[in-house]
Amino acid sequence: xxxxTQSPDSLAVSLGERATINCKSSxxxxxxxxxxxxxxxFQQKPGQPPKLLxxxxxxxxxxxxxxxxxxxxxxxxxxxxxxxxxxxxxxYYCHQYYSTPWTFGQGTKVEIK
Amino acid sequence: xxxxxxxxxxxxxxGGSLRLSCAASGFAFSTYGMSxxxxxxxxxxxxxxxxxxxxxxxxYADSVKGRFTISRDNSNNTLYLQxxxxxxxxxxxxxxxxxGGAARPLDYWxxxxxxxxxx
Numbered sequence: 001x002x003x004x005t006q007s008p009d010s011l012a013v014s015l016g017e018r019a020t021i022n023c024k025s026s027x028x029x030x031x032x033x034x035x036x037x038x039x040x041x042f043q044q045k046p047g048q049p050p051k052l053l054x055x056x057x058x059x060x061x062x063x064x065x066x067x068x069x070x071x072x073x074x075x076x077x078x079x080x081x082x083x084x085x086x087x088x089x090x091x092y093y094c095h096q097y098y099s100t101p102w103t104f105g106q107g108t109k110v111e112i113k
Numbered sequence: 114x115x116x117x118x119x120x121x122x123x124x125x126x127x128g129g130s131l132r133l134s135c136a137a138s139g140f141a142f143s144t145y146g147m148s149x150x151x152x153x154x155x156x157x158x159x160x161x162x163x164x165x166x167x168x169x170x171x172x173y174a175d176s177v178k179g180r181f182t183i184s185r186d187n188s189n190n191t192l193y194l195q196x197x198x199x200x201x202x203x204x205x206x207x208x209x210x211x212x213g214g215a216a217r218p219l220d221y222w223x224x225x226x227x228x229x230x231x232x
Contacts, residue, residue, distance in 0.1 A: 001175075031216070040218035042158075049208055049222035050150075050158065061220065093158055097218050100172040102148070102160040 002026050002096050006105035012113040019081040021108045023094035028074050031098060038098035041070055041079045045090045054079065086112065115139040115221045117209045122226030129199050133226055135192040135209030143167070143187035146212035148219055149194050151205035162194065199230045
């Protein structure tokens, strides 16, 4: 199974400041036959289902604000919130769907400092 | 508008069975793979099972293999999860989720249905 490890487990950021979440996969999630990286990021607010933010490591899902960006390749990935807003308080998960069983990181809780 | 509505959750004793359903609308159901993902109270996300658009390909987490069966009825736009030999550790909110297409992740999720396994 591919293990997804996020860091940190939680972080507190001031409004308007940058938040950075890291994710490391235990093996590559790059599918060479189509050139796609099977890594996505989800946001989950309390009492709500997860919401897809980023797919293919860096592609923003339709409707997602451009302050959210994803980067990385191979086994190391990053989700960046460029200017934290109050509505961004949530738990964020990275997720690989390269091979079954699909797996998620343990989650990173983002709060306002 | 894509809508996914789960049902069938409830309280069941260890060793019991439940069948979850997910009624889908707003998209060409048979075209897309579907999955069940669960979340134990206060915990993270765990992918449970997935099925291809045709229903031929099925996939399971090791923790449920041999106990859970995923299926779909494309004529009625409904996804199912038959859960047998339930354990206390299966207690969770079970989400139905739609895959975005080939090479795409899960892009729409339902609100979930709660399964509680307890004596």
